[in-house]
Amino acid sequence: MKFYICxxxxxxxxxxxxxxxxxxxxxxxxxxxxxxxxxxxxxxxxAVGNSFSDDGTEYLPSLLEGAGIHNVIVARLYIGGCxxxxxxxxxxxxxxxxxxxxxxxxxWVTVSRNATILDGLKDEPWDIITIQxxxxxxxxxxxxxxxxxxxxSIIRKEALNPKATIAWHMTWAYSSNSTHGAFKLYNxxxxxxxxxxxxxxxxxxxxxxxxxxxxxxxxxxxxxETRLNNEGKVPADTKVYQLTRDGYHLSRQHGxxxxxxxxxxxxxxxxxxxxxxxxxxxxxxxxxxITKKDAxxxxxxxxxxxxxxx
Numbered sequence: 001m002k003f004y005i006c007x008x009x010x011x012x013x014x015x016x017x018x019x020x021x022x023x024x025x026x027x028x029x030x031x032x033x034x035x036x037x038x039x040x041x042x043x044x045x046x047a048v049g050n051s052f053s054d055d056g057t058e059y060l061p062s063l064l065e066g067a068g069i070h071n072v073i074v075a076r077l078y079i080g081g082c083x084x085x086x087x088x089x090x091x092x093x094x095x096x097x098x099x100x101x102x103x104x105x106x107x108w109v110t111v112s113r114n115a116t117i118l119d120g121l122k123d124e125p126w127d128i129i130t131i132q133x134x135x136x137x138x139x140x141x142x143x144x145x146x147x148x149x150x151x152x153s154i155i156r157k158e159a160l161n162p163k164a165t166i167a168w169h170m171t172w173a174y175s176s177n178s179t180h181g182a183f184k185l186y187n188x189x190x191x192x193x194x195x196x197x198x199x200x201x202x203x204x205x206x207x208x209x210x211x212x213x214x215x216x217x218x219x220x221x222x223x224x225e226t227r228l229n230n231e232g233k234v235p236a237d238t239k240v241y242q243l244t245r246d247g248y249h250l251s252r253q254h255g256x257x258x259x260x261x262x263x264x265x266x267x268x269x270x271x272x273x274x275x276x277x278x279x280x281x282x283x284x285x286x287x288x289x290i291t292k293k294d295a296x297x298x299x300x301x302x303x304x305x306x307x308x309x310x
Contacts, residue, residue, distance in 0.1 A: 034165050036128065036212060036270050038271065039272065040127060043128075044125065044128070045127065045267060046076075047076040047078070047169065049082065050132070051081065052172075052249070053076050055256050056216050057074060058108075060263050063264050064106050066280045067268075070106065073104050073124060075111075076100075077099075077100050077121075079098055079099070082134060084143060084150075088147055094118075098115040098116065098119070117154075117158075121155065127164060130167045130168065132168065140185070141204075148204055149208060168213045169216065170213055170217045170218065170309075173193035174244070177247065198217065212266065215262060216263070216305075218308060219304075220243055220250070228243065228301075253290060254298060265306045
């Protein structure tokens with residue numbers, strides 16, 4: 001029993017020291033970011049996030065394949081529902097709770113289902129590392145302000161490429177009929193949530209020098225104002241509503257496609273010079289295929305969102 005108590009106290013002390021060290025580094029360091037690379041031999045992108053980064057990147061390798069691009073490595077390191085705060089705690093506690101997927105030839109492969117955050121950060125000399133807040137607090141700036149600098153400090157300390165671009169993934173508001181418990185934080189109002197998210201991301205972009213933003217939330221809002229929004233096709237009380245599959249995760253058809261198009265035009269286009277517009281990928285390798293007409297509209301929403309946030 002004494003051994004267990006001593007071990008527990010030692011572990012808590014180490015966690016405290018780790019947080020203290022990161023906090024000191026945060027307070028003393030000016031957050032220097034770096035521009036996106038230009039025409040590299042290989043472009044390496046890592047998403048550190050949660051299930052929303054899963055939604056955002058699922059179709060990105062296939063869009064790359066459709067564009068004839070074969071020199072992009074994409075990876076996603078995630079825990080479902082993971083917040084900025086939890087990423088920092090996972091680092092401090094050295095836990096193995098991440099799922100790590102990677103695409104080196106435009107096809108996702110599961111690398112590990114019990115990875116640490118360092119397994120992802122140190123796997124490649126990433127050119128771009130994206131971060132985001134959990135959807136619950138995507139419109140709560142206090143959380144951004146407290147935990148974003150700590151996660152940025154961790155990335156700067158541990159990433160193999162000291163000049164990696166840190167980018168922000170802006171997520172989306174819930175469907176208007178969402179039953180997610182956190183929706184009450186936004187008065188169960190989609191527009192209120194959307195405006196809070198945009199405001200928070202705009203502020204964190206300026207305060208912590210993160211000019212590269214993937215405005216998936218804006219793209220989804222734009223698409224909800226078009227025929228892609230399915231509110232006229234299904235009852236309002238169904239979970240499959242307003243480009244979501246459960247009120248908050250994106251639908252596996254147009255929702256995820258729009259988000260991936262936004263990732264493409266935010267990160268791939270400015271680096272490799274090729275836009276998602278006209279991309280021929282239509283989800284034919286899934287059970288959620290879309291028409292050329294719908295693909296063009298999805299691509300248009302994504303491109304417009306990216307242009308609007310610059």
